[in-house]
Amino acid sequence: xxxxxxxxxxxxxxxxxxxxxxxxxxxxxxxxxxxxxxxxxxxxxxxxxxxxxxxxxxxxxxxxxxxxxxxxxxxxxxxxxxxxxxxxxxxxxxxxxxxxxxxxxxxxxxxxxxxxxxxxxxxxxxxxxxxxxxxxxxxxxxxxxxxxxxxxxxxxxxxxxxxxxx
Amino acid sequence: xxxxxxxxxxxxxxxxxxxxxxxxxxxxxxxxxxxxxxxxxxxxxxxxxxxxxxxxxxxxxxxxxxxxxxxxxxxxxxxxxxxxxxxxxxxxxxxxxxxxxxxxxxxxxxxxxxxxxxxxxxxxxxxxxxxxxxxxxxxxxxxxxxxxxxxxxxxxxxxxxxxxxxxxxxxxxxxxxxxxxxxxxxxxxxxxxxxxxxxxxxxxxxxxxxxxxxxxxxxxxxxxxxxxxxxxxxxxxxxxxxxxxxxxxxxxxxxxxxxxxxxxxxxxxxxxxxxxxxxxxxxxxxxxxxxxxxxxxxxxxxxxxxxxxxxxxxxxxxxxxxxxxxxxxxxxxxxxxxxxxxxxxxxxxxxxxxxxxxxxxxxxxxxxxxxxxxxxxxxxxxxxxxxxxxxxxxxxxxxxxxxxxxxxxxxxxxxxxxxxxxxxxxxxxxxxxxxxxxxxxxxxxxxxxxxxxxxxxxxxxxxxxxxxxxxxxxxxxxxxxxxxxxxxxxxxxxxxx
Numbered sequence: 001x002x003x004x005x006x007x008x009x010x011x012x013x014x015x016x017x018x019x020x021x022x023x024x025x026x027x028x029x030x031x032x033x034x035x036x037x038x039x040x041x042x043x044x045x046x047x048x049x050x051x052x053x054x055x056x057x058x059x060x061x062x063x064x065x066x067x068x069x070x071x072x073x074x075x076x077x078x079x080x081x082x083x084x085x086x087x088x089x090x091x092x093x094x095x096x097x098x099x100x101x102x103x104x105x106x107x108x109x110x111x112x113x114x115x116x117x118x119x120x121x122x123x124x125x126x127x128x129x130x131x132x133x134x135x136x137x138x139x140x141x142x143x144x145x146x147x148x149x150x151x152x153x154x155x156x157x158x159x160x161x162x163x164x165x166x
Numbered sequence: 167x168x169x170x171x172x173x174x175x176x177x178x179x180x181x182x183x184x185x186x187x188x189x190x191x192x193x194x195x196x197x198x199x200x201x202x203x204x205x206x207x208x209x210x211x212x213x214x215x216x217x218x219x220x221x222x223x224x225x226x227x228x229x230x231x232x233x234x235x236x237x238x239x240x241x242x243x244x245x246x247x248x249x250x251x252x253x254x255x256x257x258x259x260x261x262x263x264x265x266x267x268x269x270x271x272x273x274x275x276x277x278x279x280x281x282x283x284x285x286x287x288x289x290x291x292x293x294x295x296x297x298x299x300x301x302x303x304x305x306x307x308x309x310x311x312x313x314x315x316x317x318x319x320x321x322x323x324x325x326x327x328x329x330x331x332x333x334x335x336x337x338x339x340x341x342x343x344x345x346x347x348x349x350x351x352x353x354x355x356x357x358x359x360x361x362x363x364x365x366x367x368x369x370x371x372x373x374x375x376x377x378x379x380x381x382x383x384x385x386x387x388x389x390x391x392x393x394x395x396x397x398x399x400x401x402x403x404x405x406x407x408x409x410x411x412x413x414x415x416x417x418x419x420x421x422x423x424x425x426x427x428x429x430x431x432x433x434x435x436x437x438x439x440x441x442x443x444x445x446x447x448x449x450x451x452x453x454x455x456x457x458x459x460x461x462x463x464x465x466x467x468x469x470x471x472x473x474x475x476x477x478x479x480x481x482x483x484x485x486x487x488x489x490x491x492x493x494x495x496x497x498x499x500x501x502x503x504x505x506x507x508x509x510x511x512x513x514x515x516x517x518x519x520x521x522x523x524x525x526x527x528x529x530x531x532x533x534x535x536x537x538x539x540x541x542x543x544x545x546x547x548x549x550x551x552x553x554x555x556x557x558x559x560x561x562x563x564x565x566x567x568x569x570x571x572x573x574x575x576x577x578x579x580x581x582x583x584x585x586x587x588x589x590x591x592x593x594x595x596x597x598x599x600x601x602x603x604x605x606x607x608x609x610x611x612x613x614x615x616x617x618x619x620x621x622x623x624x625x626x627x628x629x630x631x632x633x634x635x636x637x638x639x640x641x642x643x644x645x646x647x648x649x650x651x652x653x654x655x656x657x658x659x660x661x662x663x
Contacts, residue, residue, distance in 0.1 A: 010596070017592050021337050028344045031359045035351075043621025046356040049614055053343045060337040067333075081595055086390045093389045094588070097382070097563050101580050104567065113567075117560040125556025139561055143568060146198075151213050153572055 007080035008087070014068040014077070018061040025057030096120055108158025114140045169296055176523030179224060180531055188221070188229040189528065193536045196236015197543075200253055201243050210237055211498045215505075223506040224521055228528040230502055231482070234495050235287070235529075235536045238438070238478045242279035242471060243540075243547050247272060248562060250381035250569075255438035255474040257376055257604055258446040262459060262466025264384075269462050272548045273406040277541065281414060282421065282468045284537045286475035289425040290432065291529045294483050298515070308434050310619035311630050315640035316431070317613040320440040321605065322648040323447040330599040338598045342606025345370045352615040353622070365578045372607040374570045374579050378586025379593075379600050381566045385559055386591045407541060410464075417468050420449050424469045428476025433484055438477040443605055445473030451647075479529065486510055486522065 032047030032054060039048060071077055082090070096116060103112030118136035121127045127135075147153045179185075199210035211233055218226035241253030246263035259279060266275035348359045349369025360366040414421075424445040431441035449469035450459045459466050478495070485496045489510040503510055508518055515522055550558070570583040593600055624630035632638040 013592060014596060017596055017598070020589075021341065024341060024344060027361075028347075028359060031361070035356050035358055039626065041626055043618050043624075043626040046351040046354050046358055050344065050347045050358060053340050053347070057337065057340045057344060060333055060340065063333050064337070082390065090386050090390045090591075093385060093559060093563070094584075096560070097584060097587075100560075100563065101567065101584055104571075104580060105577050109567070109571070113564040117557075117564065120560040121556055124559075125554060127556075135557060139564065143564070147568065147572070151210075153213070155568065155571060156577060 006085070007083040009077065010079050010081045011068050011072060011077040013081040015065055018065040018068070021064075022058050022061035025054045025061065028054030028057065092124060093120075104156055106158065108161050109155040110140045110144055111158060111160050113143070172519065172523045173295060173527060175520070176525075176527030177531075179520055179524035180228060180527040185225055185228050185528070186531070186535075188225050189232045189532050189535050190539070192229040192232025193236040193239075193532065193539050196233040196238075196536075197240035197243075197540060198236075199233065200237040200240020211495055211502075215498065215502055218502065219505070223503075223508060224524045226502065226506065227499070227521070227525050228532070230499055231525065231528065232532045232536070234478065234499070235532050236539075237495075238287075238475050239280060239283055239536050239540045241474075242283065243276065246275045246279060246467075247547065247550060248381060249384040250562070250566065251376055254373065254376075254608065255442045255478070256470075257380075257439070257608075258442040258470035258474075259467060260380055261446065261470075261601065262461070262463050265460065265462030266464070266467065271462070273544055274410045274464070275462075275467055276544050276547060277407045277410040278414065278464055278467045279471045280537060280540045280544075281411065282424075282471040283475040284533055285421055286425055286428050286472035286477075287479045287529070287533045289472075290429050290476040290479035291526070291533070293429055293480060294529070295526055298483060298487055307634075307636055310616045310623060311634065311637040312434070312640065313616040314613060314620055315631060315637040315644065316434060317440065317609050317616060319640050319644040319647070320444040320447075321609055321613070322644040323444050323451070330597050334596070334598045335602055338593065338600065339602035339606045342603035343610045345375065345603075346372075346607045346610030347614065352611070353618045365574075365576045368574055369611070370582070370607065371573045371579070372604065373573050374583050375586050375607055376604055377566050377569050378583040379590035379604065381562065382583060382587030383590030383594060385562060386587060387594065388555065389559070407544065413464065414468070417465050420452070420465050420468050421472050423448060423452070424472035425476045428473035428478075429480045431473070432477035432480030437481065438474040439608055441477035442470035442474040443608070445469040482529075486514060486525075 028050050032051035035047035035050075036045030037047040037051035038045055068077060096119070100112055100116040103115065106112075114133070114136040116136075117139055118129070118132035121132035121135060122129055125132075143155070147155055195214065196210065211230055214233060215230065218229055221229065237253060238255070241251065241256035242259050242263065245251045245256040245260040246267050249260050249264040251257045251260055263275045263279060266272070344359075346369070349357070349367055351358050357367070427445045427448065428438075428441045431437065431444065446459075446466065446469050449465055450456050453459065453465060455463075481496045482499070485500050487510075489500065500510060508514065508521065566583060567580050570579045571577070573579060590600060592598075593603075620630050621627075624633075630637075631641045
């Protein structure tokens with residue numbers, strides 16, 4: 001019996017997030033073996049607290065996973081975590097955000113924020129390209145004045161800023 | 167009555183036309199710094215320190231301390247409007263401030279925040295004026311065991327009463343502790359959990375986590391709902407301010423407790439951030455309706471804001487009297503004093519009377535000017551909420567990215583912020599509380615290092631926490647607060663049978 005569903009169920013996400021917590025716990029425990037997890041003569045070694053924190057994370061995650069598996073058919077576990085249409089909406093900001101972050105690394109902060117803001121405005125807000133570009137330039141320019149000029153905190157720059165001598 | 171006399175002389179110094187101008191500029195700059203996430207009070211004061219070298223010491227310190235007041239006020243603005251804490255100490259303000267804004271009461275929340283901040287600061291200044299020498303002696307008694315006891319108390323006053331499943335609360339808290347321990351171990355210098363990544367050396371700064379978990383996560387959730395901030399509110403007027411003021415005196419008890427917590431945490435260098443958390447926790451415990459906290463309760467804004475300001479202000483006291491800064495920003499101000507050739511300490515009060523009392527008088531005036539400035543600009547801040555989401559969303563993302571980047575100047579931090587945003591989204595949906603994670607991340611590092619410093623002092627014996635009356639008292643209070651809910655649970659279980 002296979003049903004076409006329009007959402008991701010809570011129970012699957014519970015397992016994914018529990019796995020994430022367990023994974024972090026494992027990383028922490030492995031590292032605390034290296035740094036020393038015992039109580040030495042002058043108090044705890046560097047890995048002492050992390051060791052127990054990691055263990056608690058793993059045990060807690062297992063408990064959550066077991067609870068989810070035991071109540072696999074319970075209504076609260078079958079409820080939608082997110083519907084695909086909601087997910088699609090969310091992706092319309094998450095994907096551009098990720099691209100923006102990538103852009104910051106590749107072409108610098110200011111240019112990618114102009115592109116990010118104006119593209120998003122045209123795409124989602126249906127503003128005219130001119131208006132959108134203007135808003136993007138203004139925000140970016142204001143940030144440039146604030147951080148690079150006034151507070152002397154340089155933000156990451158790319159080839160275009162270098163071309164203008166920054 | 168010597169103090170009153172001195173104070174009036176101080177007012178005479180501070181009330182020059184020029185100094186009032188510096189005050190105004192300082193407050194405006196401070197609010198700006200407070201609003202921009204990542205550019206903290208300490209950072210901002212440090213960056214603007216050179217500006218003041220050409221001024222007289224009195225004008226310089228007035229302007230710098232006004233920047234600090236401004237930053238304390240400004241941190242609340244973005245917390246309430248966008249769920250993005252502009253400053254660490256306004257994290258606790260988001261818990262109830264943001265829900266209030268969502269319900270269309272942004273102006274009320276902002277007014278409450280500003281007024282409470284003012285009350286907290288005023289209380290602390292009065293204390294500074296009249297109790298300076300006495301309080302200074304108290305601060306000297308604090309060593310690592312006492313610090314650990316205070317941190318434990320902050321923690322215990324906050325945990326215990328959450329509505330979320332206990333196992334998830336614990337997981338969230340442990341994740342916070344785990345993240346806090348990443349990086350250079352402050353006691354032995356061992357690198358922990360960096361896995362060869364150089365950029366992890368300094369560990370996870372909690373601001374990055376907070377910007378992602380709160381700010382970005384909020385954008386994702388709003389987007390999922392379909393492109394609009396909830397609870398847009400049309401007009402904000404003087405009436406809203408007056409209405410809020412009429413309501414506020416009801417919370418005098420919360421406010422007084424918050425003042426005391428704040429002053430105490432400021433003098434014993436606990437700082438404004440733990441103070442705000444502790445005060446929020448205590449207010450929730452003392453409340454007759456603790457379940458309403460987190461849904462937009464005015465008390466939930468009063469408590470952390472009052473305490474944060476009281477702590478931020480009283481942190482200057484140990485700096486002036488002993489030369490021990492009570493907060494990172496106070497440390498930067500201390501640097502300023504030394505550059506001007508002023509040696510902080512008990513002698514400062516006798517040798518540089520004009521300077522000290524000018525500063526204290528400027529605290530009164532600065533906070534009044536600050537309150538007027540931020541209150542008159544409330545409508546502008548609240549108007550931001552009316553900007554269409556398709557414009558404000560990318561702008562907020564960009565500002566979040568600036569905030570994350572400027573903390574350590576690491577590009578990796580911007581990527582981490584996005585990851586925290588997604589994590590926050592999943593946690594919120596699955597009913598993992600986020601507050602314990604943030605609290606653990608803030609306090610974890612501090613608590614561990616003071617614990618281990620105490621252990622070094624005592625050759626690994628836990629009894630050191632009970633050696634002095636002060637640390638024993640605080641530790642016992644903390645443990646009682648921690649165990650009380652468990653006792654109550656057990657009693658309820660037995661009562662049912």
